[in-house]
Amino acid sequence: MKPFIYLDHAATSWPKPPEVLQAMQKAMEEAAANPGRGSHQMAVKASRVLFEGRKALSQLFQVRNQNDIIFTYNTTEALNLAIKGLLQPGDRVVATMVEHNSVRRPLEYLKRVAGVQVDYIPVNGQGQLDMARLKAALEQRPKLVVSTHSSNLLGSLLPIAEIGELARRYGAVFLVDAAQSAGCLEIDVSAMNIDLLAFPGHKGLLGPQGTGGLYISPTVELEPLLHGGTGSQSEEKEQPTIRPDRYEAGTPNTPGIAGLKAGVDQVLKLTPRRIYEHEWELTQRIMEGLQSIAEIRILGPEAGQPRTGIVSFVSTERDSSEIAFKLDREYGIAVRAGMHCTPLAHEAVDTLQTGAVRISVGVNTTREEADAAIDAVREICSKLS
Template identity: 70%
Template sequence: MNEVVYLDHAATSWPKPPGVLAAMQKAMEEAAANPGRGSHQMAVQASRVLFETRRVLAQLFRVKNPNNIIFTHNTTQALNMAIKGILKSGDYVVATMIEHNSVRRPLEYLMRTLDIQVDYIGVNDQGELDMQQLEACLSKNPSLVVCSHSSNLLGSILPIQRIGELARSSGAVFLVDAAQSAGVLDIDVESCCIDMLAFPGHKGLLGPQGTGGLYLSPEIELEPLIHGGTGSQSEEKEMPSVRPDRYEAGTLNTVGIAGLRAGVEYVLKETPQQIYEHEWALTQMMIDGLKGLPGMNLLGPAQGKERTGIVAFTIEGRDSTEIAFRLDRQYGIAVRAGMHCTPLAHYAVRTDKTGAVRASVGANSTEQEVQRMVEAMRELVR
């Protein structure tokens, strides 16, 4: 493959730290048996892989008991587990206009099947939440408040600590979608009053695809999304009552989870704060280079404001998909174009008819890559 300027980290981070591949290879060679399904050495080693990964994730998110971290295949599965496991017929939910379809579609499904009610809190052009509207909706005693920590279109960062405090005071369960923030923003589930935290392994945590998880407060019980074998309490016809077994039916992706551990250890060593500062500096450099180009409309927080490593934009009179295609084929620059699985956010900033081009940096992105993106765009808009 030719050299790629990879600016699609909001979808999946790449390349991974070298330790990720090494950990996965070691797991395949030494721990490729089923965890929790046997007492032989390879099965025990596989179980140890899971335990150690839960431990470092608990350290990252300030979780007291690692067994309250449930492994999933991705954030989407974690969000479905949380939303479908907590809501009951007639419940009222407060969400936001920056939600990904991984939140919106389960909610819309439950609106049809369980007659739940949902209000989506508005955001302004910079992705800032309408806090007055939020407080008005919280006065109606919702069962669940769910929000993205950071928009995957705008890069805006929601004040989850304040939202969590308001949700708790209203008696609502608070679910945070950390798809764009895990590994990049500091997350303390206790201080932010987070009851459930859904996160991916393959983005800011720098692990492989097919990994992710859900932090579940010890105060919260969900109906399991999937039923099946766990290797524990096999004589019972119901799922086990103990965590994490209750929510982890079937064989887990042990090899991928081993890679996830290595990714999280890299994040802990570098620290989310340093990674955020690196990504923020690159986004400011990109904004500075793109602003003022003919027809350029930059989305999200203004230059100098806090944001995650996302810079999305439209060019007046130009198709976003065509721009992304030409960046790839002519310049070897990988970005994403379209609706980004977040139509509500596009409605909020009036790009629902055009979509947008999204360039997103990561922990290992460089100034040279950003400069190549800026130079390519200058040529394309001439």
């Protein structure tokens, strides 16, 4: 593949650290057996891979008991486990208008088949949550509050600690979607009153695709999403009651988890704070450059305000998909255009009909790459349609 500039880190981070690739290869060579299903040496090594992975994630998220970390294949599976495993017919849920479809679609499914009531709290044009509306909704005593930590369209940060405190006050379980924040924002599940934390391995944690997880507070019990073999309590006809086995039926992605652990190690070494500062500096640089283009409207927080490494924009003259296509084919710059699986967020910023172009930076993105993207968008917009 010829060299190109990769600015789609909000979807999947790339390139992966060499340590991730090395860890995965080592797992395939030395720990390729089924963890927890045998007592021979290779099975024990495979179990050790999972143990070390949970340990690293527990350190990152300040989790006291690593067995409360459940491995999944992505954030979507983790969110489905949390939502479908908790809610019962007739329950009430409070969510936000910037939720990804991985939250909205399970909620709408339960709304249709189980009469679950869902309130979506609006945000303003900068992606800031209407806290007065949130408090009013919480007075209805919902069973669950769901919030993304950062909008995957706007890059805006939601006040997770404040929402968590309110959820606790009103007796609701608090679920956080950390798809865009894990790895670049500091997360302390206890300090933030987070009961359920869904996270991907393949984005800010620098791991491979097919990895992710869910933190489940010891005070919360979920119905398993999958039922099957776990290697424990095999004589029982029901799923095991112990964690993490209860929620991890079937053979896990051991090589992937080895890579995820290596990615988390790199995040811990760099620190989420430094990663955030790097990405924030680049987003401000990109915003400043794009603001000089008359036909471009940038979405989300204004310049100088907190945001994750996402800059989405629309053109008054050109289709978003056309801009992304030209960036890829003519300039070798990978971005994403479209609805970004978050239609309510588009509705909030009046881009439901147009979609948006999303530039998203990562830990390895350089100033030169950011400048190249700005120059390319400027050149595209200067050409006659």
